[in-house]
Amino acid sequence: MSTPLLEIEDLALSFAGVRALDGVTFSIDEGELFAVIGPNGAGKSTLFNCISGIYRPGSGSIRFGGTEILGTAPHRIAKAGIARTFQNVDVFPAMTVRECLLLARHQHLRSGALAGMIRWGRSAREERAALRRVTEVADRLGLGDLLGREVGPLPHGVQKRVELARSLCMEPRLLLLDEPVAGMNHEETAEMAATLSEVNSDLGITMLLVEHDMSMVMGISDRVCVLDFGRRIALDTPAAVVRDAAVIDAYLGGAL
Ligand SMILES: Nc1ncnc2c1ncn2[C@@H]1O[C@H](COP(=O)(O)OP(=O)(O)OP(=O)(O)O)[C@@H](O)[C@H]1O
Ligand SMILES: [Mg+2]
Incomplete structure (x- = not known):
């Protein structure tokens, strides 16, 4: 089996006693379109900030193409092939x-x-x-x-x-997208979803997507990881995640 493109292992980070990430583990294969979902404050943006080198996790490991990148400066991580967009428009x-x-x-x-x-x-x-x-x-x-x-x-x-x-x-080899359709209308959302799918399949760019728009996430993702209070509560295909009792209880009950 080939090495996953991104391996997150037992990642933890606290802010003044708040456990923003609490032992998160998952890996993403080359070419995957992988989503991270969860309620507000679940730790999704914090996870992105750890991967792109903006935050330094308290413990754990982040390997990109088999190389540890934890502690590497953000511009070096970008140069290694990880690009990102921000939750708020930043142009x-x-x-x-x-x-x-x-x-x-x-x-x-x-x-x-x-x-x-x-x-x-x-x-x-x-x-x-x-x-x-x-x-x-x-x-x-x-x-x-x-x-x-x-x-x-x-x-x-x-x-x-x-x-x-x-x-x-x-x-990039890996693209981190923090809420790419936030604030978009229905039509814009559908267009963006189609574009992301295309970029993923035609250009072969691996994607890690954070998004609250569930029909968009479930429509284009290969696998979905669900965070709640910094912890991973599910990791599966979209079809399995929407039926998961813990996920419905923590998040989807309100979001669907
Ligand atoms: N720089 C920071 N200083 C202090 N606390 C922070 C900081 N960044 C995040 N947090 C806290 O960490 C937790 C996770 O926040 P994060 O922004 O990662 O959530 P999120 O899942 O992206 O939420 P949303 O869906 O609202 O964007 C929250 O309790 C938040 O208040
Ligand atoms: Mg966020």
Whole structure:
């Protein structure tokens, strides 16, 4: 059997006595679309912050492609191939979509925001390659016609797409998505779900998805892990998770 792409083992982290993560264990295979669900405060975003190196867990282990990454700086983790989007939209409002995507790509290639800014004037060939990649990603996400537009005035649902595009410009092996359809209407949600499925299957990018929209999660995920008060209470296929008594009791009873 091949090594899982991501292995989380016995992860624990407390904030001033609150156990945000309490012995969480799971692993994700290459190519999987894996979801983490659970009530507010269950520890989902904390888990993301541990994987992307923003929080340092009190104990446990996080291996990516077989290598321990716990304690590694966030920019090194990103460079190793883990990209993420944030729960709240986090884009530069005065930049155009094109600038936003180019910046993400340069930052990633040069590692570090400052390096990206300073070496802005690089070879024409590099610039053309970057632009090609950015245009490809934008087209795939239905942003091709918006490349010249400023991000700030764009609708929320489109900004969430720009965020996704930005993380894809980093050519990640693993993409962490924290509530990619939060605040979206029904139509935008359905489009985003289809896009994520496509990116997963066509580009082969492994995904770890946190989301409260249950029909979206259950529709596109291969497996679902359920957290409650920092603990894993279920890990199974969507069909099995929706029938799980502990999950219904802790979360789905209210969410469905
Ligand atoms: N930086 C922090 N300082 C103190 N407590 C924190 C911090 N980050 C998270 N927590 C606490 O850890 C617990 C888990 O929070 P987390 O944000 O991971 O939940 P979540 O599952 O993402 O919830 P939501 O669905 O509302 O986004 C909560 O009790 C929260 O208050
Ligand atoms: Mg959260």
